[in-house]
Amino acid sequence: MIFSFLTIIHNLLLWPLTWAKSAAIAYRIVSSPYSRFFIPLYSFVYRINPEEAELPLSEYPTILSLFQRKLAANARPIDYHEDIIVSPVDGIVTAMGGVSSETTMLVKEETYKVRDLLQSRKAARAYQGGSYIIIYMPAGAYHHVHSPFDGLVIWTRLIKGQHYPLNALAQKSVSKLYIRNTRQINFLQPLVNQDDAGKRTPVALIQVASSLVGTIVNRFSSDSLEIEPSFFKKGEELGYFTFGSTVALVFPPGDVELIRQTRLGQTLRVGEPIARFLP
DSSP states (O other), rough: HHHHHHHHHHHHHHGGGSSSHHHHHHHHHTGGGGGGGHHHHHHHTTTTTTTBBBOGGGGOOHHHHTTTOOOOTTTOOOOTTTTTTSSSSSSSEEEEEEEEEOOEEETEEEEEHHHHHHTTTHHHHHHOOOOOOEEEEEEEOOEEEOOOEEEEEEEEEEOOBBHHHHHHHHHHSSTTTHHHHHHEEEEEEESSGGGGGGTTOOOOEEEEESSSTEEEEEOOSSSSOOOOOOOOEEETTTEEESSSSSEEEEEOTTTTEETTOOOOEEEOOOOOOEEEEOO
């Protein structure tokens, strides 16, 4: 009873964060030149490592520019073994496992249907019996998204929605966050070797935006379903989030296996192995 009451209060407090006006106000604040005075505090609270940033922290003109920062060269070594799939982001593994015969995934004790996540019953069938991993990117993390393997972005779709926070508290009190929030669905065609062209089922990479000014910017066209295929090498940048985010990868059956070292709660960095392609 008490938990239900607290959940209602928490949801009422979260609701204004999803308003367009709230996002506009937040954008003005974090992009204001005056926000640079709060960069030392922001960096301390969210444990940003200044040695990894492309620029000294004093050279970022706003909090927003710090959030969208690039990294220093070679800050994220990439595992280039041909069969290895690497983490596309820095973050924490919040869910992982197998996609059931009913094409469902278990995330934080909630059941998600892949068809709802992709908004396509037909596309979801390809992942029945497959696997998935979800990586949450905390506020202090590096928020760029990189290609997890050599491949082509062959299809993309932006689904507009809410902008709820994606932290643990929000997960407990707001149901189905990943299908409520704005998200970008991308299908990546693997090209593990020269014999792979068009033979493997695409991997679904879903970028989920978070609260306030959480929008998604990609290096390929993201406003149409059918796009000119764009090739990205493993570790190459696909895009970035402007503020707050989570990334989900859904793998087809028989093609990919999660490696045993990958575990719930694990902190990952771009380029670290999370799965492997099967022969």
